Amino acid sequence: MLTIFLAALFGFVLLSVPIAFALILTTLVMMFFMHAISPALLIQNIFRGIDSFPLMAIPFFLLAGEIMNVGGISKRIVLFAKALLGHVTGGLGYVTVMASMLFAGVSGSAVADTSAIGSLLFPIMRDEGYDTKKSAALFSSAGCIGPIIPPSIPMILYGVIANVSIVKLFLGGIVPGILIGLGLMFIWYLHARKKHYRAEGKFSFRVAAKATVSAFWALLLPIIILGGIIFGIYTPTEAAVIAVVYATIVSFFVYKELKISDLPKLLINAGKSTAVVMLVCGTATTAAYLITTAQIPALLASTLLNLAGNSTIILMLVVNVLLLLVGCVMDLTPALLIMAPMLLPIVTKFGLNPIYFGVVMVVNLCIGLITPPVGNILYVGCSISKLSIAELVKAIIPNILIMIAVLFLITYVPATITFIPNLLSH
């Protein structure tokens, strides 16, 4: 049954059937082999996969991101990072990483992070004579921090599937996100040293103070979102809707860059992105229902058990390699939604913490966003930088390697993930 599932899914996907529809077809194939074809059961499970209050955080975070880009909030975040780090040698590279990390604190999506920061900073870096390929590689890989530092759309999805606390998953992503940011800065440092970039200007307290004041309302947003979630004042969904209202008010009244006439377009854009993610979520729920009924996790478990023996170290190695391979050919959302229901029963059987596993999985599949041949962020990076995929891929390899190094660090030192959630769990 596992073979049928995989052959059908990859067959349909390779034929260029969109993944949501490929999942429906795969479910039908499995129903056929199990002699239990039921169109009503199929759509019923799609509804079940969508009808959830926690998942409503996804449209709200997507909408907040759209508003921040149009309303000047993203721009203030970039200018703030530039005033602090712009004067160091190769400074704009560190600015890119820092701005991506700050933006990750308000956005839960890598595409939003990459397009916001990349489209603001890449033209400046190019004009100031930075290596275009390395700059594009940097903002693309830094954008992958978006769903690792909370809030995080993939973690919301995982939390709902695995029925674990989304807040704890969010908290677990903080240290891995910072580690990846530092790793990327280190790679950039090596590059900047080799290229002998000159330092531009001096640190000016006046400029820094001005940028901080101007960015004050923008910087308050991650504090409002994360602070409220961490201290249990409101749920992630409520935090997301607060982010929408707050971003609208600040963009409209303080920065005066958002017009009422912009709102319909932003709602439609975010609504469409929501539908794309949620349709995969719904159809993956149907597929997952059949995966469970067909006892595929048990089959997979015995295969992995043979490979790993009783060693969680080998198990996590196998799982990580498997997920990295899946990430090469599949986008983050579908990969997460398809693989999580299969792997979760196995790792819990091995006694691993589902929060820990969720964070590892999200970090792993985020790397998949920049690994060829299929990587959504590679496409975003290419469209912003006008480079070819091949040029960008070549330049991004060191960044991928450092991210894999961080992945294995957090995998084998679980405290990096679990420390903060344990500290703050009441």
Added chain:
Amino acid sequence: MEQGRAPGGVIMNLRNGIEKVLNVIIIVMFAGMVIIVFSNVVARYFLNAALAWSDEVSRFMFIWLVFVGAIVAYMKNDHLGLDILVKYLPKTASRILVVIADILVLFALSILLKGGIDMTLDSFASGWVSSAVSLPYGYIYMVGPISAFFLILEGILKIVSDLKSVFETRIGGR
């Protein structure tokens, strides 16, 4: 490519009209969700009175948003998919492959339509209503078959235009 997708002026006008209506539904549902969920936050923390219906109504609007948004996303070719094989195959082969994929999608959608109609009629017949606002579930599930219906219409337009380009390459060569 755009004129390749135009089987006729009337149909395209109709399609644009449908898209506009769908966009309005998206805006209304999404804005409604924001207003309802935010009002509930305000009511709970500042007035100490949670709105019992807010969770349910906003979830129903979310479901409508997703299913209606899925149609517009399909119209704009926004759904996640893989096009490696299509990119690397010769033109004629890849265009034939696209038509096969279109037909498969259409098949999936017709099953969805069938299942959706069954489910909607069943829930209307059973008189099953939601707990907080007593809305018959049929009105929520209805969006499934409605969405499938418009996706099928769009799928047929896609097949027509993709078939056209298959024949164009066969006649015109590469």
